[in-house]
Amino acid sequence: xxxxxxxxxxxxxxxxxxxxxxxxxPTLATTTSAINGMxxxxxxxxxxxxxxxxxSATAPYIPDKVRIPAYIVIIAAFVTVLQFIxxxxxxxxxETLGLFIPLIVVNCIVLGxxxxxxxxxxxxDSACDGLGIxxxxxxxxxxxxxxxxILGSGSVFGFKFIAGDGILAFVLAPGAFLALAYLIVxxxxxxxxx
Amino acid sequence: MExxxxxxxxxFVNNILLAQFLGCCPFLGVSNKLSTAVxxxxxxxxxxxxxxxxxxxxxxxxxxxxxxxxxxxISFILVIAALVQxxxxxxxxxxxxxxxxxxxxxxxxxxxxxxxxxxxxxVTKEFTFGGEPHMLNLVESVVYAFASSLGFGLAMILxxxxxxxxALNKVPKPFKGIPxxxxxxxxxxxxxxxxxxMV
Amino acid sequence: MVLCLGVICLVSSxxxxxxxxxxxxxxxxxxxxxxxxxxTQVVPEFxxxxxxxxxxxxxxxxxxxxxxxxxxxxxxxxxxxATGFGGPVSVMVGVTADGIVYNTSxxxxxxxxxxGAKCTEPAFADQFRNLDPAQTKLAVTxxxxxxxxxxxxxxxxxxYVNAVNNALAVYKAITDGTAPDAASGASEAAxxxxxxxxx
Numbered sequence: 001x002x003x004x005x006x007x008x009x010x011x012x013x014x015x016x017x018x019x020x021x022x023x024x025x026p027t028l029a030t031t032t033s034a035i036n037g038m039x040x041x042x043x044x045x046x047x048x049x050x051x052x053x054x055x056s057a058t059a060p061y062i063p064d065k066v067r068i069p070a071y072i073v074i075i076a077a078f079v080t081v082l083q084f085i086x087x088x089x090x091x092x093x094x095e096t097l098g099l100f101i102p103l104i105v106v107n108c109i110v111l112g113x114x115x116x117x118x119x120x121x122x123x124x125d126s127a128c129d130g131l132g133i134x135x136x137x138x139x140x141x142x143x144x145x146x147x148x149x150i151l152g153s154g155s156v157f158g159f160k161f162i163a164g165d166g167i168l169a170f171v172l173a174p175g176a177f178l179a180l181a182y183l184i185v186x187x188x189x190x191x192x193x194x
Numbered sequence: 195m196e197x198x199x200x201x202x203x204x205x206f207v208n209n210i211l212l213a214q215f216l217g218c219c220p221f222l223g224v225s226n227k228l229s230t231a232v233x234x235x236x237x238x239x240x241x242x243x244x245x246x247x248x249x250x251x252x253x254x255x256x257x258x259x260x261x262x263x264x265x266x267x268i269s270f271i272l273v274i275a276a277l278v279q280x281x282x283x284x285x286x287x288x289x290x291x292x293x294x295x296x297x298x299x300x301x302x303x304x305x306x307x308x309x310x311x312x313x314x315x316x317v318t319k320e321f322t323f324g325g326e327p328h329m330l331n332l333v334e335s336v337v338y339a340f341a342s343s344l345g346f347g348l349a350m351i352l353x354x355x356x357x358x359x360x361a362l363n364k365v366p367k368p369f370k371g372i373p374x375x376x377x378x379x380x381x382x383x384x385x386x387x388x389x390x391x392m393v
Numbered sequence: 394m395v396l397c398l399g400v401i402c403l404v405s406s407x408x409x410x411x412x413x414x415x416x417x418x419x420x421x422x423x424x425x426x427x428x429x430x431x432x433t434q435v436v437p438e439f440x441x442x443x444x445x446x447x448x449x450x451x452x453x454x455x456x457x458x459x460x461x462x463x464x465x466x467x468x469x470x471x472x473x474x475a476t477g478f479g480g481p482v483s484v485m486v487g488v489t490a491d492g493i494v495y496n497t498s499x500x501x502x503x504x505x506x507x508x509g510a511k512c513t514e515p516a517f518a519d520q521f522r523n524l525d526p527a528q529t530k531l532a533v534t535x536x537x538x539x540x541x542x543x544x545x546x547x548x549x550x551x552x553y554v555n556a557v558n559n560a561l562a563v564y565k566a567i568t569d570g571t572a573p574d575a576a577s578g579a580s581e582a583a584x585x586x587x588x589x590x591x592x
Contacts, residue, residue: 021372024222025307029215032506058401063394069275070401072304076268077405081412083267088419091427095501102267102314106307108219153507171507173213174384181376185368264413268405320481327474327481390478390505 006128010136016109017140017180018187023109026100027141028176034157037145039093040100041138045131046082047104051075052118052130059119071114076105109137140183147179197337199323204341206389210308211349212382217308221350222375224299226361231354235347237296239340241281241303242312245274246339249313250332270313275304308346312339353382435487435496436460436468443470448566455563466490471563472500475555479503482512482552486521486560492568494524497557502549509549517543517550521557531558 016022026044031037054074062070083101086094094101104110113133118126149155152170154162169175210216217238224230249270257263282300285293303309316335320327323334330338356378365374432443439460447456458470468490474483480503487495497518504510511517520540524531532538533550542550 021222022219024218025215025311028218061397062401063397066394066398068304069272070398072271072275073268073398073401073405076271077409080264080267080409084264084412084416084420088416088423091423099311099314099318103216103307103311105267105271106305106310108305111305165507168507169384172383172387172505173215174380174387176215177376177380177383181369181373181380184373184376188368188373264409265406268409272402322476322481327476 003125003128006125007132007135010132010134011139012136012191014133015136015140015187016133017137017144018184020109021184022112023107023137025103026107027144028173028180030097030100031141031145031148031176031179032171033149033153033155034142034146036093036096037141037143038138039090040097041134041141043082043086043097043101044104044107044109044137045134047075047078048110048113048134048137049127049130050078051110052113052126053123054078055114056118056121056123056126067119068111068115071111071119072105075110075114079104109133144179144183147183148175151175151179196323196334200334200337201341201344202392203323204338205345205348206386207392209345209349209386210312210342211346212379212386214311216311217306217346220299220302220306221353221379222372224302225350225354225357225375228351228354228358230299231350232347233295234299234302235343235350237299237303238306238308238346239343240296241274241278241300242309242343242346243336243340244281245277245309246313246316247332247336248273248277250316250335253317266314266317271304271310274309274313278304308342312342349382349386353379356382431485431498431500432458432460432470432487434498435470435485437487437489437495438462439467448563455566457563457567468495469564469567471560473556473560473563475552475559477502477504477552478509478546478548479505482549482556484553484556484560486557488561488564492526492564494521494526494557494561496523497521497553504546504549509543509546511543511546512549512553517541517553526561531561 010016012019014020017027023044026040030040051071051074055071058070058074059067079102082104083094086101113130117129121129146156148170149157150166152166152168152172152175154160154164154166167175170179204210208214211218211221220234220238224234252269252273253263253266257266257269278300282293285296285300316330316338321330321334321338322328353375357375360374360378369377429443439462441461443458443460445456446459447454456472460467460470469488471486471488472483473486474481476482482502482504483500485498485500487497489495499513499518502510502512504512529540530538531540531554533540533542533547533554535542535547536551538554540550540554
């Protein structure tokens with residue numbers, strides 16, 4: 001598969017949110033606004049690319065029996081690095097996303113890519129795969145965040161376009177489930193993948 | 195009294211699944227059948243309570259005294275993974291019937307974010323259960339973890355029951371599977387919002 | 394097998410310790426910048442660095458910052474918290490030397506987005522700008538005070554008012570040298586609100 005295809009497959013064909021339905025916790029919890037969704041997506045992208053590369057490089061030396069704990073340690077190390085960087089340079093975003101940054105460790109997308117792709121492909125290919133899936137995840141979270149922000153608070157990326165409040169439920173928990181449900185349906189209809 | 199507030203707050207008001215979105219993967223993944231949902235809830239309940247107890251001790255008796263709090267994420271997840279393995283081995287030895295009921299869910303639990311999530315919440319967040327904001331002590335932490343896992347079980351079992359009924363009905367084709375489940379979850383979350391403000 | 398896992402753990406810890414050492418300073422700088430920002434927002438113009446001081450009262454230690462202009466005290470930035478809807482609402486309250494609330498700034502809160510979280514917006518928070526506690530009754534209108542609560546978020550509004558009252562009590566203690574709860578009207582009002590909230 002060409003590098004370009006590797007990177008773009010995550011956007012539609014293997015979109016982690018709308019098609020593979022992975023990593024639902026951060027998807028539902030952090031998308032109260034477009035910018036929050038995007039921040040979460042980019043944070044996951046960072047960990048995904050680095051952990052994919054590290055796992056691809058070390059996989060031949062890791063015995064099969066302990067591979068899952070080994071992968072988890074590698075992923076957790078990168079997540080902690082990300083925590084430090086965010087605390088230092090984007091403290092406001094770090095506070096908003098809060099708990100869901102350390103929880104990237106248990107995001108099934110990251111471990112899933114390690115197990116399904118990175119441990120049997122080259123470092124460069126794994127990096128592209130991580131980038132592709134990460135971009136797909138970022139795109140989905142931004143769209144979901146955007147939809148919830150428009151309906152819930154009547155603004156786009158923080159710029160208000162209607163005075164007053166939106167439909168508050170969309171910022172709260174029920175709206176997260178509902179918005180995601182309808183986005184998946186629309187995605188299925190548009191890509192004719194039902 | 196305070197423990198009662200923790201229980202009500204964690205089970206109903208701040209339900210771990212429907213208000214905090216922790217543990218959504220098994221919530222959507224293994225909620226097709228009521229029996230599997232019950233099994234999963236039991237296993238999660240067991241692991242969350244035990245894991246929180248161990249990670250709480252790890253945080254305050256190892257990480258903080260040694261000033262290596264930055265190892266928090268990595269050590270917590272390793273402890274949880276090891277714990278799940280141990281529970282599996284012990285359960286196999288002492289209670290084969292319980293192992294049969296919960297066994298297949300145990301490997302899935304390591305990557306259930308509810309477990310790591312609760313373990314991290316109790317050592318990082320201040321709570322205000324009936325008083326001044328404060329960090330939880332050991333007993334409160336364990337009660338909070340147990341209550342949260344009960345909340346997980348409640349939401350999970352209700353949801354599985356609903357999904358079993360939905361499976362009998364006609365659903366528009368693009369809604370089949372996860373989307374209709376999400377719509378159901380949305381209504382369930384709305385129902386749970388009725389509890390807000392209770393504590 | 395164990396060796397391999399051990400090596401991975403060792404290497405990861407070493408990398409983490411390295412990154413931790415590298416980012417330690419920027420993290421501290423970011424935290425300090427946040428505090429400094431909040432201080433400059435809530436007190437009148439000053440020169441020099443804000444001084445950190447603390448006062449013991451009720452067995453609790455309250456930390457606050459003193460700012461000076463031309464050698465004289467220009468104001469105090471006092472951090473106070475009260476129990477809100479989703480957890481503690483922590484507010485930095487600036488009080489001038491003559492006891493006027495100059496401005497307030499929310500340090501941390503976990504209130505509902507779109508409802509209680511609006512306490513950070515000017516529409517609500519600006520009510521505490523240039524407020525004379527002797528002229529204004531610090532309580533929400535529902536409790537007979539002069540502060541308009543955020544629509545549908547009375548508990549958050551009360552928490553905010555309570556935090557300001559707590560800060561004023563600390564201010565009183567600083568200036569009189571007495572304990573905050575020594576029959577000061579402000580803290581009595583705060584207690585009244587708190588007891589209503591728990592009901």
